[in-house]
Amino acid sequence: MNIKDYENGSFLKPLASVKYLFKKPHTLRYPKETKPVPDRYRGLHINDVDKCIGCGNCRDICPCAAITMADPSDIRPIEIDKKGANPVRPKIDYGRCSFCALCVEMCPTGSLKMSKDLIYTSPDADAFVWIPLEEQGREPGFTQSDEITPLMLEAEEMEELEPEVRLKSFEEIVHGFTEEQARKEAMRCLGCGICMQGCPAHMKIPEYIQAIFDGKHDESTKFMLEDNVLPGICGRICTHRCQDDCVYQYRGDPVHIMWLKRFATDQLETYKDVEIAKMPSSGKKVAIIGGGPSGLSAAYHLTTMGHSVTIFEQKQRAGGALATGIPMYRLPIYELDKEIGHIEDMGVEIKLNTQVGKDVQFEDLLRDYDAVYIGVGLSYGRSINLKGEEHPNVVQAIDFLREVKVEGRRDITKHVVVIGGGNVAMDVARTVARLQEIKYGSKDTTVQTASLEDWDIMPASQEEIDGALEEKVIFNPAWGPNQVIFNEDGSIKGLEVKKVKHVFDESGRFNPAFYEDQKKLLEGDYIIESVGQMYNFEFIPKEMLDKLEFTPRRKVMVDEYGETTLPGVFAGGDLVETSKGDAISAIANGHRAAIGIDRYLRDKK
């Protein structure tokens, strides 16, 4: 434009506007004509309350404090017991809402959306507060995007040993986070606490992750020890149900809660400097039978409550399955020493090599102690009555693993068959693979598993299955054991297996059926049975054992505080129904039994 044209004003030029008298107006004739509403319109909210998990991240990010979490059951019942969810849903005060849609961006499930509708009128100011629902019939507008989101959807990569390297020794596979990685991973946590429901011990996960993020590893460990006496061990071998519940599962990778826990505890050489509240001595004595995770957990918490505790452990090490079962490449022995050492430092007496029923009598314990806790676990292998299993080269997994881990066994044959598809079977198979690599350089060796379950229902965790596959373990899913086939010289030729029709019957019970005509031979000269364990109550005198009641699933009947039908006798760990067969649930019910014992002791007088 040339400014000179504007210098001299004109009288006539404004008359050019007259032409607009004859032009079509721009104004829309509302309500006959309406403007199209764009797809990204940020109007009133829509929430799919069935998809929503009530995590409260929308409330936390709301700049206007417009969102509260409310019970929706009056207007729209929801599934209350949904796993990994709180039974509340966002309720929005539209007097406060600024329609910034940050709640939508932060919604981990994607249930919350904005709609294309912004019109709502009422003379009543209270009518502007409601729980958004899908049924309100609004058309979706602004939604979240996976490319651009304030959430950090991707987890930190964990460094692991390569399969070729890790097979050569029992060295720990997972390297653990570096400081920087741990901080980044801890930063991902939204602090909503949905994970705490998944954890059997209900650990204070958001708090300890926040402490890791702040670089306060001792504070973090303190939070862990409040509910879990073996955090470093759980940081390695836990079944991490917390991660399965993590809200990131819907849009990204769950936070590696387990590895964060490991990182924090690894930063401390001992827990001596962690401040732990300890109650004054009560003068009460508690005997604990079995030094496994549940026994250790009960002992530790009872000690902090001021009672004096003695653990009777049959084996030469405390730790139960952690010490004898879980292979070194998953759980190094020094970690066990560190955490059990801490429990001993707290004042727990551990009597090793002391078998109740032989070295001390159960009745004596009942007499000499104020309460007794049974946490002997399932420490005997369960036989499947396989034809030919009496042969010395057919062994139980639990014995095999103990021999390798504790007694330093290194011999193995070239062809091994493992029966089972659970995590223990994976431990066995991967241990065998290492022994074969060490002894034969993996030349001309095989290790294969046979499990009733097919891939889709295999009980072992995916990480373990992947690890085993990387280590060249051969799987035979949906093949059940039939009998052991022998050579003429009496040595084992292999295991005959038959195809599985189904594992569970129509009512969902375990009741395997087979195609009797489909059989094959898995060649191998050594067979390891890994189909489950059982307990042994021989140490309990007959007349008392008769009084001990069991649940229909042959678990020890206990009340909510772990007390059995024998007064003053408590039980926990894998013996009771609440166990899911992992360390963390044993630790959890050990802790709960400790609270029960404490109550019992206080009520006693």
Added chain:
Amino acid sequence: MSKSYELFIGPNHPGIPGNFSVKIELEGDTVVKAKGDPGYLHRAFEKAMEGRYYIQNLALIPRICVPEPDINEAAYAMAVEDLMGIEIPERAKYIRTIVLELARVANLTFWMGSFAATLGLYTLSQWSFGDRDYALDLFNEICGARVYHMFIWPGGVRRDLPPGWEDRVLDYVKYIKERLVDYDNIFFKNVMFKYRTKGMAVVTKEQAIEWGATGPILKAAGVAQDVRKDDPYAAYGYLDFEIPTLTDGDSWSRAMIRRMELDLSLDLIEQAVKKMPKKGPVCAKMPNPLKGIVPAGETYAKVESARGEHGFYMVSDNTGKPYRVAVRGASHTHMFTIAEKVLIGQRLADVSHTLVSLDICPPEFDR
């Protein structure tokens, strides 16, 4: 006996954009004293920002300036990015540029309407408010809101452009260019406009510099100062443009500077759309907003608003919330330093259009 009397212009006066009052003392109908009286609009944004996470302030910052909210978002985002040491993706820079220029177009059309209205020409405000609405529709498409966009955020922009939006923005540019011919005819080349504004409320070059003026006031007085050119942000460094200046420093020159800025903005949108990378990320990876810590530091981020230099002085203390945010709106100086002086000697009928000619935006000092 005193001959003077006091009059309140505002806070609810049609000649004042926003809730703001100017107390003027008059003798006859000549102003002898003018005093800005802020406080009707104060929402303690700076205090509120200290209590919120960095990302939560996204809902607050656009409200600091209603007609042109994007400058706040951009300056805020730039300050956070500077403190965190984040470089935003190329495409995001161009999108920011287009959005900022479109916001300037929307603001200038809005301003034209107010200015013409204070001079008594309401036709133009009908037109220009309508044409501004087409720009708001374009904003509505990219972010789902017409006025408070909350579109530019730390790390880049919140969403990529919807399909076909570039074409629609070019159509809009073409449409406004055609309309400007009529705008010129009815207003900028109108003899009445010239008579009412020529020689009015002069801010000379020396005064503009001394008083700390920025934006159109400074450009109208002959100083080519513009943040877009002097300290290029977003994609302005990649674009080719000249800052318009005039010499008289009167109300007419300021209006004409804004008219020239409108041309410049339309040109910049065209350039940016043409040069913009067609694909690519539009937002850098940012930390979890609930935990994201901004390293301790101080920074000053500034952008060029339609009124002048608009800046955020931000102090962080290694937490998730800002320690202090100070907002510098161009109108702060323009009102309390310049308008209070320039109004003296004016006639009452000229007070309103002088205030609009200085483009006083009350939320910028009442924040």
Added chain:
Amino acid sequence: MMGIVDKIKEIDGTKVTVQRENRIFVDVEKERVIGTLYSMKLIGFSQLSVLSVIDRIADNQFEIFYVLYNRDEKVNATVRVWIDRDNPVIETAEKIYPSAHAWEREIAEMFGVKVEGNEEAGKPFILENWNDLPPMRKDFDSIKYSSEHFVFRHSEDKNE
């Protein structure tokens, strides 16, 4: 030709930090602030962009900052001065930068900084009948203030 940074360094009593090419921070003592601002103006920093305060409550200090702009060199410099929080007094800069006048009124009101030489500083500006701590101070709790002075409306639970 002498760089702008060297020119600032020549001013007595300044500690210069260069954040990046066109963002410079100049720390001075309280006694020298007006002299420094004057010298800064002489070397081309003719525009005052922001004048405000940071409440450094942990150190019991107020940090007053003046963001200046040099349009020839295209450089922003921030002059920072720390003053005692218990006795916050600063000399006015309005004689050097007329636009400082309004900013000083603002800091006097919002932080309770006493500005010597500015006649209007301390008179009501934005606030009206204010009788509490200056509101921008860190120890002023706005939520507490609101709950003491206003009645909150509690909406009943209603749904569509």
